[in-house]
Amino acid sequence: MAKEALEVLLSAEQINEKIKELAAEITKDYHDKNPLLIGVLKGAVVFLSDLIREIDVPLEVDFMAVSSYGADTASSGIVRIQKDLDQSIKDKDVLIVEDIVDTGLTLNYLFENLGSRYPKSIKVVTLLDKPDRRKVKFEADYCGFKIPDRFVIGYGLDFNENYRNLKDICILNA
Numbered sequence: 294m295a296k297e298a299l300e301v302l303l304s305a306e307q308i309n310e311k312i313k314e315l316a317a318e319i320t321k322d323y324h325d326k327n328p329l330l331i332g333v334l335k336g337a338v339v340f341l342s343d344l345i346r347e348i349d350v351p352l353e354v355d356f357m358a359v360s361s362y363g364a365d366t367a368s369s370g371i372v373r374i375q376k377d378l379d380q381s382i383k384d385k386d387v388l389i390v391e392d393i394v395d396t397g398l399t400l401n402y403l404f405e406n407l408g409s410r411y412p413k414s415i416k417v418v419t420l421l422d423k424p425d426r427r428k429v430k431f432e433a434d435y436c437g438f439k440i441p442d443r444f445v446i447g448y449g450l451d452f453n454e455n456y457r458n459l460k461d462i463c464i465l466n467a
């Protein structure tokens with residue numbers, strides 16, 4: 294991929310600033326709780342690792358992997374668990390950590406699936422939201438940036454498993 298094909302949408306500085314704001318809100322809302330943060334692999338890994346270091350309450354971390362787009366940039370509409378949690382979430386305050394809400398299918402499924410496991414509470418934080426692409430109604434409790442309907446990469450987000458290591462979030466002009 295040629296370098297010119299990448300256009301910075303959100304800089305590392307903008308992302309860091311937003312993460313501090315989100316973490317402050319989460320710290321306030323969970324000040325008397327011990328939340329379990331569930332990162333959705335692989336895209337949310339970078340966001341989760343920065344976010345947890347800004348949250349000032351005791352917390353736990355676990356991961357889930359669900360099927361994603363594969364080599365295509367269009368949603369398959371099929372959600373499948375590839376890696377489940379290591380623990381029960383019964384009576385826990387669960388916060389799902391996602392990189393981006395696009396069609397809403399993934400989070401809609403995860404919210405229903407985890408919600409049926411008797412958590413005390415369940416909320417969602419997403420760094421990015423592409424509201425124009427929704428196929429099912431879904432609103433995250435905490436959202437970093439609403440972005441236009443463009444395919445983005447970097448800061449954990451990939452195209453064909455590449456670009457996750459970029460510090461900025463960029464638009465991929467294919």
Ligand code: IMP
Nearest residue numbers: 336394395396397398399444445450451
């Ligand atoms: P949804 O189920 O359509 O909401 O998609 C959620 C998942 O699709 C995210 O966790 C990402 O892995 C992937 N995804 C959606 N949009 C993008 C994008 O613009 N760049 C990279 N991955 C994306």
